[in-house]
Amino acid sequence: MVVGDIATGTEVLVIGAGPGGYVAAIRAAQLGLDTTLVEKDAYGGVCLNRGCIPSKALITGADTAHGAASAERMGIHADPAVDMAALSSWKDDVVDQLTGGVEKLCKANGVNLIEGTAEFDGEGSVRVMHGGDGQGSETIEYEHAIVATGSRPIQIPGFEYDEEHVLSSTGALNLTSVPEDLLVVGAGYIGMELSTTYAKLGTNVEVIEMLDSALPVYEDDVARVVRKRAEELGVGFNFGEGASEWEETVDGGVRLTTETDDGEQSTYEADHILVAVGRQPVTDTLGLDAIGLEPTEAGFLESDEFGETDVENVYAVGDVAGEPMLAHKASAEGEVVAEHIAGEPSAMDFQSIPGAVFTDPEIGTVGMTETEAEEAGFEPVVGQMPMNASGRALTMDEPDGFARIVADAETEFVLGAQIVAPEASELIGEVGLAIEMGATLEDLGSTVHTHPTLSEAVMEAAMNAQGHAVHTLNR
Amino acid sequence: MVREFELPDVGEGLAEAEIVSWLVSVGDAVTEDQPVAEVETDKAVVEVPSPVNGTVKEILAEEGEMVPVGNVIITFATEEDETASEESGDTESDESEAESAISAVSEVGDEDEDAEAGGTAAKGGRVFASPSARRLARELDVDIAAVEGSGPGGRVSDADVRAHAASDDEEEAVESAVEPATAKVGEDDEEEPAPTGDVARAGRDQTLAAPATRRLAEEESVNLDDVPTDETRDGEAFVRPEQVREFAETQRAAQAADTEAVQAGQEAGAVSTTPEQVDQRETREPYTGIRRTIGEQMETSKYTAPHVTHHDEVDVTKLVETRARLKEEAEARGQKLSYMPFVLKAVVAGLREYPVLNSQLDEEADEIVTKHYYNIGVAAATDAGLMVPVVDAVDQKGLLQLSEEMNELVAAARDRSIAREDMQGGTFSITNFGAIGGEYATPIINYPETAILGLGAIKEKPRVVDGEVVPRHVLTLSLSIDHRVIDGAEAAAFTNTVKEHLQNPELLLL
Numbered sequence: 001m002v003v004g005d006i007a008t009g010t011e012v013l014v015i016g017a018g019p020g021g022y023v024a025a026i027r028a029a030q031l032g033l034d035t036t037l038v039e040k041d042a043y044g045g046v047c048l049n050r051g052c053i054p055s056k057a058l059i060t061g062a063d064t065a066h067g068a069a070s071a072e073r074m075g076i077h078a079d080p081a082v083d084m085a086a087l088s089s090w091k092d093d094v095v096d097q098l099t100g101g102v103e104k105l106c107k108a109n110g111v112n113l114i115e116g117t118a119e120f121d122g123e124g125s126v127r128v129m130h131g132g133d134g135q136g137s138e139t140i141e142y143e144h145a146i147v148a149t150g151s152r153p154i155q156i157p158g159f160e161y162d163e164e165h166v167l168s169s170t171g172a173l174n175l176t177s178v179p180e181d182l183l184v185v186g187a188g189y190i191g192m193e194l195s196t197t198y199a200k201l202g203t204n205v206e207v208i209e210m211l212d213s214a215l216p217v218y219e220d221d222v223a224r225v226v227r228k229r230a231e232e233l234g235v236g237f238n239f240g241e242g243a244s245e246w247e248e249t250v251d252g253g254v255r256l257t258t259e260t261d262d263g264e265q266s267t268y269e270a271d272h273i274l275v276a277v278g279r280q281p282v283t284d285t286l287g288l289d290a291i292g293l294e295p296t297e298a299g300f301l302e303s304d305e306f307g308e309t310d311v312e313n314v315y316a317v318g319d320v321a322g323e324p325m326l327a328h329k330a331s332a333e334g335e336v337v338a339e340h341i342a343g344e345p346s347a348m349d350f351q352s353i354p355g356a357v358f359t360d361p362e363i364g365t366v367g368m369t370e371t372e373a374e375e376a377g378f379e380p381v382v383g384q385m386p387m388n389a390s391g392r393a394l395t396m397d398e399p400d401g402f403a404r405i406v407a408d409a410e411t412e413f414v415l416g417a418q419i420v421a422p423e424a425s426e427l428i429g430e431v432g433l434a435i436e437m438g439a440t441l442e443d444l445g446s447t448v449h450t451h452p453t454l455s456e457a458v459m460e461a462a463m464n465a466q467g468h469a470v471h472t473l474n475r
Numbered sequence: 476m477v478r479e480f481e482l483p484d485v486g487e488g489l490a491e492a493e494i495v496s497w498l499v500s501v502g503d504a505v506t507e508d509q510p511v512a513e514v515e516t517d518k519a520v521v522e523v524p525s526p527v528n529g530t531v532k533e534i535l536a537e538e539g540e541m542v543p544v545g546n547v548i549i550t551f552a553t554e555e556d557e558t559a560s561e562e563s564g565d566t567e568s569d570e571s572e573a574e575s576a577i578s579a580v581s582e583v584g585d586e587d588e589d590a591e592a593g594g595t596a597a598k599g600g601r602v603f604a605s606p607s608a609r610r611l612a613r614e615l616d617v618d619i620a621a622v623e624g625s626g627p628g629g630r631v632s633d634a635d636v637r638a639h640a641a642s643d644d645e646e647e648a649v650e651s652a653v654e655p656a657t658a659k660v661g662e663d664d665e666e667e668p669a670p671t672g673d674v675a676r677a678g679r680d681q682t683l684a685a686p687a688t689r690r691l692a693e694e695e696s697v698n699l700d701d702v703p704t705d706e707t708r709d710g711e712a713f714v715r716p717e718q719v720r721e722f723a724e725t726q727r728a729a730q731a732a733d734t735e736a737v738q739a740g741q742e743a744g745a746v747s748t749t750p751e752q753v754d755q756r757e758t759r760e761p762y763t764g765i766r767r768t769i770g771e772q773m774e775t776s777k778y779t780a781p782h783v784t785h786h787d788e789v790d791v792t793k794l795v796e797t798r799a800r801l802k803e804e805a806e807a808r809g810q811k812l813s814y815m816p817f818v819l820k821a822v823v824a825g826l827r828e829y830p831v832l833n834s835q836l837d838e839e840a841d842e843i844v845t846k847h848y849y850n851i852g853v854a855a856a857t858d859a860g861l862m863v864p865v866v867d868a869v870d871q872k873g874l875l876q877l878s879e880e881m882n883e884l885v886a887a888a889r890d891r892s893i894a895r896e897d898m899q900g901g902t903f904s905i906t907n908f909g910a911i912g913g914e915y916a917t918p919i920i921n922y923p924e925t926a927i928l929g930l931g932a933i934k935e936k937p938r939v940v941d942g943e944v945v946p947r948h949v950l951t952l953s954l955s956i957d958h959r960v961i962d963g964a965e966a967a968a969f970t971n972t973v974k975e976h977l978q979n980p981e982l983l984l985l
Contacts, residue, residue, distance in 0.1 A: 345613035351601065376600060411628030413603050438603030438630040 010036040012341060013126060013142035015118045015286070018045020020318025020330030021148030022102050022111075027338035028146075029109040036140060037106060038128050040117040044099040045150050047327040050170040053098055057091035058173060059197050059358050066200035066233075073397070082201055084177045091173075114140075119287035123311075144313045144341045147301060148334065149286065151279040151319035156185070158245055159275050165254045166246065167274045169194065179203050181270035183256050185243045187214040189357040191276035192226060196359050199233040206236040206268055208243055208258055215357070218418075219369055225401045225420045226359045233360070241266060246273055281320040305347045307337035315341075329353045352416070354432045356425035361387075361401045364428030367416025367435045370406050381409040383441070383465025385472050387421045391452040398422040403457035405431065405444065405465050412440040412466070423454050430458055441466050478527050479547045482514070482536075491543045492516050493764055494536045499549075503531045511549060515764060519895045529553035537689070541763055543623070604631035615640040677703045677712070684714045691716050695723035765860045776922035780836075780957035784917040785966040789974040791933055792948045797980040805875060814933065815853065816877040818905060820983045821976035822928060823849045823870045826903060829969040832926040833902050836960050843960055852901035852921055855885045856911070862888040863921055865901040905930065914951040925960045928973070929953035950977065 014025040017039035025037040042049045061082070068078040106113055116128035121139060129137045153168040155161060163171030169190050178201045184191045187209035195205045207214070207230075214230070214237060215223040227237065241258035249255050249269060256268045281299040288295065293311045295301055301316035303309045309316050315337045318330030332350060339346035354366035373380035388399040401420035408415055417431035434444050444462035449455050456471075463469040482492060495513040499505055510522035511531070529551040536548040602609070602619045603626075611633055612619040622639040624631035682699040684692070692699045692714075699714055702722045706713040762770065794817060805812035826833040826849060834845045849870045852863040864884035866877060887893035904921040909932035918929040931951030938947040952973070956966045976982045 345610055347609075347613055349606075349609050408628075411603070413628055413630070415601075437605045438626070438628075440627050440630075442627070 008036075008138065009141040010034050010112065011143045012036070012146065012338070013118075013140055013144070014038065014146045014148060015126070016045065016148035016150055016318070017043045017102070017106075017113075018148060018150045018318060018330060019047045019327035020150070020321075020334040021045070021146065022106060022334075023331040024146050024148060024317055024334030024338045025111045026105055026109045027335050028341060029106075029111045031338060031342035031344070033338070033342055034112075035110070036112040036114060036142075038114045038116060038118040038126075038140075040115070040131065042099060043102045043106070043113075044095075045327075046152075048098050048102065049095055050173065052327055054091050054095055054173045055169070055193060055197070056358060057094050058087065059193065061087045061091070062197045062200035063360075071397075082178055084175060084201075088174060088176060114138075117285065119285065120145075120290040120293075121287070122290050124313075142313075144315065146307075146315045146317060146334070146337055147283075147286065147309075147320055148317045148330065149282040149320050150330075151281050151325050153276070154278045154280050156243060156275060156277060159185075159243065159273070161275070165248060165272060167272050169274070169276055172198075172272075172274045172276075175272075179271040181253070182206075183208060183254070183268050183270040183273045185209075185256075185273060185275045186277040187211075187237070187239075188217075188276060188278060189215065189359075191274070192230065192359050193357065194274060194276065195235050196230055196233060199230065199235050200360070204234065204236075204270075206238060206270070208238050208241050208256070208268070210240065210242045212239045215363070218357075218363060218365070219371075221402075222363060222365075222418050222420045225361065226357070226363060229360050229400055238266070238268075243273070243275070279319065279325055281322075281325075283320055305349065306340040307333055307348065308340075324353055324355060326353060326355060350436070352432060352435045354428045356428065358425065361398060361420055361422050362424040364419040364421075364424035364426075365417065366428050366432045367414070368406055369416060369418060373406050373408070373415050378415060379409045380406050380415065381412075381441075381465050382406050383461045383463065383469065385457040385460035385464060385469065387454075387457060389460075389472050390421075390454060390457050392454050392456070393422060395452065396422055403427065403461045405441070405458070405461040407441045407462075407465050412442060414439050414441060414444060414462070417458070417461075419458070421454060421457065427455055427458055430455060476553055477532055478529065478551045478553045480526055480549045480551065481545050482542050482548045483523065484544045491541050493541050494538055494548065495520055496538050497534055498522070499525075499531050499534075501531050501534055505529060505531060505551065515891075516895065519893050519898070520891050521895070523548075525551065527551050527553045602631060603628065604636075605633075608633050608636055612636045617643065677701055679712050681711055682714050683711045684719075688714060688716045688719055692719045695719060697723045697726065765862075769860050772922065773919050776920050780920055780922060780925070781959060782917065782920065782955050783958045783963060783966065784953055784955045785963065785970055786915050786951070786953050787967075787970050787974065788949050788951045789977050790938060790947050791950045791977050794950075794977055794980045795933065795948045801874070805878065808875065810875050810878055811882065812874065812878050815881060815905070815907065816874040817977065817980060817983065818928075818930060818973075819851050819853075819866065819869045819877055819881075820874065821973045822851060822903065822905065824976045824983070825969045825972040827870075828972050829965055831961050831965055832956065832969050834925050834960055835902075835923045836925065836957065846902040848902065850900050850902045852898075852904035852924075853881055853885065854904060854906040854921075855888050857889045857891070859891060862893065862898060863901065863904055864888050864893060864897055865899065867900070903927070909933070909951070916953045918953055918955045920955050920957055925957040926966070926969075927955050929955070 011034040012025070012028040014021045014028070014035065014037045017025070017037050021037060021039070022043065025035050028035040047053060065080045065082050068076065068080050071078070103113065114128055116130040116137070118126045118128050121127045125139055125141045126145065127137055127139050153161070153170070159166050161168040161171065172194050179198065181204045182198050184195045184205060184207045187207050191207060192215055195207055199205045213220070213223060214227040231237065238258070240260050244257050244259045246254050246256045253269060253271050254273050256270070256273055258266050258268070281295070283295045283299050283301060291311050291314060293301065293309055293314060300322045301309050301320050303316045303321050307315040307317055307321065317333035317337050319325040321333060333348060336346045336348050352367040354364065357363040368376060370380050370382050382404060384402050384404045387393040387401045387403070393399050401424070403419045403421060404417060405414060406416040407413060414431065414434040416435070417428060419427050421427065433439075441462045445459055445466060447459065449459045460469045460471050464472055464474055467474045493515040495515045497512050499511045505511060505525040506528050507526065508524040511525045512523045513520050514523050532550040532552045534549050536542045536546070542548055603624065604612075604619055608631055609619055612622065615636060617636055617640045619631060619636065622631045622635050625635050626632050677700065679700045682702070684699055689699065692702070697719055699719070702714045702718050704712050704714045704718055706715070794814070798812065798814060798817065802812045830845045830847070833849065834843055837844050848868060850865050850867045851869045852865045854861060854863045864887070866881050866884065869877060872880070884893065884897055887897065901921060901924060903924055904927045906918050906927060907930045908916050909930045912932060914931040916929045916931075918927045920927045929952070931953070933948055933950045935946050936949045937944050938949065940947065952970060954966055954970050
């Protein structure tokens with residue numbers, strides 16, 4: 001213990017107040033455990049402050065502007081002016097409201113909040129360094145520690161984030177004016193969401209991707225719908241190129257040099273370069289050596305079905321615990337760990353973790369693809385419903401995409417869904433429930449869905465898998 | 476291709492059956508319809524035929540094991556094309572390869588066996604059950620992959636989990652019950668040092684061993700988990716037959732020493748009760764198979780039908796004489812004539828007059844069904860327990876034919892080769908407890924029949940005839956009736972008719 005330290009004890013110590021940490025803390029406190037939550041920066045973590053929430057706010061703004069500007073077919077003629085600073089400030093208000101809510105919830109549930117950076121001191125204790133000089137530090141002795149430190153954007157060497165020329169996703173969410181030209185390195189979900197957003201706000205966007213397709217983790221037919229739409233919005237795609245170096249131009253912009261595998265170089269000029277090549281877990285600041293916990297090569301902490309790591313009473317939830325790095329996965333894990341510590345029979349037995357990409361149209365996926373089902377030993381049957389056969393999609397003037405259901409042919413258990421459609425992020429929830437409950441195609445297809453809604457596509461896809469869809473041809 | 480074969484429903488509505496013996500072993504070539512196993516249903520042993528031409532790949536159930544209908548008990552390698560086997564492909568296709576490695580040598584404890592054979596919803600590493608059912612399983616410490624799902628496609632519900640937990644408890648109770656007393660001592664070791672403490676016991680939770688080794692262990696009353704071994708298979712301790720023998724030997728030696736010690740102690744006046752002795756005061760065996768079937772049948776009958784038993788006696792002196800005469804006649808024709816055919820005939824005479832005793836209450840339809848045919852069950856004690864073979868159409872057969880049929884059926888019941896059909900379709904039953912001894916009893920009706928006649932022993936007793944006390948042959952009768960359908964007066968009247976016919980056997984000629 002350092003002189004001047006105050007030593008306190010807690011039953012449950014949670015490090016990181018993102019969607020994994022704050023949920024774990026609240027649940028632990030609800031279950032009567034003395035709980036302390038340490039956060040170095042902002043309650044709500046990346047998701048609320050620099051990720052899901054601000055990006056969705058910007059997307060809504062971009063959609064509104066773009067929707068108004070492109071509704072001539074409906075007889076609406078408009079040329080909206082976007083005040084980026086005002087849009088950003090509205091976005092910040094939303095973030096503040098939510099993060100304030102998290103803080104209030106924690107307090108209301110009796111969670112002790114401590115600001116600072118936690119570092120393991122040895123088994124059973126952490127030292128928390130308070131932010132800023134002379135703020136001191138304190139030692140907290142814990143019975144159970146939950147590591148929920150999340151992740152940060154991966155940096156490419158030579159492309160350190162200055163958030164002026166080279167932007168991380170964080171910087172891209174905080175621009176005060178709409179850039180004229182934007183280079184986006186990486187066509188993963190973050191790159192695609194922001195490319196679409198800025199394209200809709202009027203920016204000329206060029207995407208640089210080392211691989212040969214956008215959204216490479218998704219099936220081709222799913223990714224193709226989104227890429228085509230992005231191209232319609234003016235996004236340029238440059239596949240098979242890696243960013244090699246950049247320099248500042250005389251007018252304060254950037255010049256990016258890319259290189260193909262064959263050594264062929266290209267240069268691009270723009271106002272900013274957004275680097276969105278993935279995220280990495282934050283485990284290097286924790287002093288894990290002190291408790292003998294070793295992360296994997298990729299920096300993740302391995303844990304069992306109760307979230308417990310190789311070190312007894314030390315748990316990991318959220319991004320640090322491994323892929324998929326998604327807020328809702330973190331929250332679900334946080335609940336399980338808290339309940340497990342409290343002695344409840346919880347375990348991470350989720351059958352599926354849904355995922356969503358807020359592109360245009362959105363992508364919602366859950367469970368297995370047809371190929372994954374085959375690999376898992378099922379004999380899959382697949383049903384599909386194109387959105388251009390959906391009355392609601394047509395009336396929204398968003399007929400691109402489809403809903404697809406994957407099921408086991410023999411038992412008709414629903415195994416997965418891939419939806420690329422307006423509001424796919426919402427539509428996927430229904431299929432998630434079906435998978436968790438062990439529902440069959442019959443269950444999904446026989447549930448009466450509201451007309452006219454997009455959700456009918458899920459029902460039709462299920463019926464299509466059974467060979468008796470009404471609104472699409474059965475294959 | 477591998478064709479999995481599930482235990483078929485060999486009787487109607489059967490839930491489980493015991494594998495009595497395997498008629499083939501791994502590697503044997505089999506032809507379609509060739510019997511591969513003998514399976515004991517609730518009352519008979521039947522042969523299970525192979526569904527295919529091929530060779531036996533794996534045998535997944537052990538002799539003596541109770542197997543739920545629908546579980547894969549054997550797999551065959553066939554040359555059929557893919558589609559055939561994919562169709563039959565079931566729940567464990569994923570695991571079956573890994574499993575084969577283990578199951579060829581052993582059974583990994585009952586619970587694991589369940590996990591592999593019992594669960595229907597596990598597939599592609601998934602169990603189809605709601606999150607709440609999965610949580611409940613954890614709460615009840617149930618491996619949800621082992622639960623048999625009753626929902627569509629085998630989805631596991633809360634109720635399935637609870638049922639499985641309950642059956643697990645039963646199994647555990649049975650397991651601990653059937654563990655030989657000596658093994659129990661081993662378990663008790665931790666708390667109180669047993670006299671056999673000098674036998675080194677491994678005390679594992681799980682032990683792999685070949686089925687033959689398991690049998691040997693059972694014969695030797697050795698708990699496999701106690702047998703010391705250095706060998707492992709798939710990370711689990713593996714025990715060989717010679718190790719079991721050696722352990723059994725040590726155990727016996729230790730016990731002999733104990734017995735001596737105990738005797739010495741008793742001689743010295745210090746009477747102590749060792750844990751062993753406590754255990755030996757009671758033995759437990761599983762309530763399964765035929766015993767359980769009988770029990771359940773009795774339970775249903777006694778709790779469903781309000782029983783009334785009517786007792787009477789009949790002077791069968793003439794019958795004894797008649798039978799003595801006819802017996803020689805029958806022997807000349809190679810038949811052994813007992814009293815039973817006469818009783819059967821007398822009963823039919825009674826039933827013709829009082830058909831309500833040849834009836835059944837259809838509880839669902841709220842109707843009393845009177846049978847106009849006379850299939851009489853004759854209860855027979857067998858080594859496995861009570862069985863009731865049925866002699867059909869008693870009214871249409873002569874004494875000799877009845878005698879022949881009955882003798883054959885009873886013999887078949889005793890050697891357990893009797894077909895299920897031969898124990899079904901009865902309309903009335905007779906139980907001859909007097910063959911063993913006793914005068915009166917209160918027989919339990921062979922539900923859903925409504926009446927059963929119990930026969931006491933025929934004995935010579937002093938009876939008053941025409942004012943004189945004379946020795947007479949007397950048969951005692953105990954008739955139990957279902958009072959829902961039959962009243963006491965009818966029971967008495969029926970008994971009177973039966974009595975008349977037994978008293979005056981010539982009436983049987985009518």
